[in-house]
Amino acid sequence: MFGGLSLAMSAMLVGAAGGGASASVRTSVPTNISTTSFTNSFTAMKQFKSLAAAGKGKVAAILPDTVSSTRYVEFDQPDITKALSTAGLSSSQYVVQNALGSDATQLTDAQTDISNGATVLLVDPLDSGVGAQIESYAKARGVKVIDYDRLTLGGSRAYYVSFNNVAVGKLIGQGLVSCVAAWHVKKPQVVVMHGAVTDNNATLFAQGYDSVLNPLFKSGKWTAVAHTAGTWDPPTAETEFQAVYTAHPNVNSALIPNDETGAPVITYLQSLHVKPKTFPTTGQDATLTGLQNVLAGYQCGTAYKPIYLEAQAAVALALYLRAGKTPPKSLVNGSTADTTSSTNVPSVLETPEWVTTKNMNATVIKDNFVPASQLCTGSYAADCTAAGISG
Secondary structure, three states: OOOOOOHHHHHHHHHHOHHHOOOOOOOOOOOOOOOOOOOOOOHHHHHHHHHHHHOOOEEEEEEOOOOOOOHHHHHHHHHHHHHHHHOOOOHHHEEEEEOOOOHHHHHHHHHHHHHOOEEEEEEOOOOHHHHHHHHHHHHHOOOEEEEEOOOOOOOOOOEEEEEOHHHHHHHHHHHHHHHHHHOOOOOOEEEEOOOOOOOHHHHHHHHHHHHHHHHHHHHOOOEEEEEOOOOOOHHHHHHHHHHHHHHOOOOOEEEOOOHHHHHHHHHHHHHOOOOOOOOOEOOEOOOHHHHHHHHHOOOOOEEEOOHHHHHHHHHHHHHHHHOOOOOOOOOOOEEEEEOOOOEEEEEEEEOOEEEOOOOOHHHHHOOOOOOHHHHOOOOHHHHHHHOOOOO
16 A cells, blocks of 8 residues: 555654564554644654655644633744644644634635645634534544544534633632632622623633532522623633622622633722632633733632643544544544534543642643743742742
């Protein structure tokens, strides 16, 4: 099948295949890859060089925006790029793009990528509407699609790669509960904020934190003062919070589903001279601002999702599909319900972790997710020292 390979390449492939390889030339397909194989060194991706050499066409990754989270620019784009290049693809064999918040741009990018020879798309849809359009267009042209981070409801993707988003929501809810106790907040009066209604992840996050908070609300131990409409746009989130706080000045804690929408809320609270460790808030994505708000005592913690895990898992799936191979069950470790089409999507689900001042040094700093030199600047230097972090 691969008769055009050189003798040197043939020897490499046979050697890479291990004891199960035959004397004939064949592609070495990694069969023992799992969600625990990936580290921030990206060395696991080197196992895919033979598979990358055997595959056909380009891999195109299309990210959604730069507003809902800084992660897409700071982590997803460079991590996907690093995973692709480490696996052996040249820069002419892949593209990583950002739709900059435009459905039209995301669809056009996908169409252009397919015209330019993409055989696999990694798509983090802005919403399920454009995601389904992309997947329908790709399917009609024999192009495989992997939903990245967000599931396209009603889509036709082959796989979904993300973190266990219900677990993310549970971490956020549990983090708020722990913080309310640690900060001695009596009779919690809570505003529950939500992510964008167009994002299935926001729905999954809510399932997670609602499962933690609703029993407290029903028991009367806590009071749900308000539930906001939901957004990933920081200024809109601030407006939503201010409206609730103005109408209900007794609010003394907030469930907030990510760092970006939490940041302006915290700034607003600070403008009202709310003291540290008196008004618990939560977050997600372990952004620089979010971590600094945790250090300063205005945010209880943040759900840390090591993007390098997600990026490598997605690229691994893409390389299997690009070479016409089936990913191993050790990698595809779960399924996710597409409630629109009543189907279960084969999924790679990574595990999130709740980060506070107690484990910040052993998680995000150790992983170099956020360098201590950036985190521990100015007024945060003393907070870092107290947390055992040296910048």
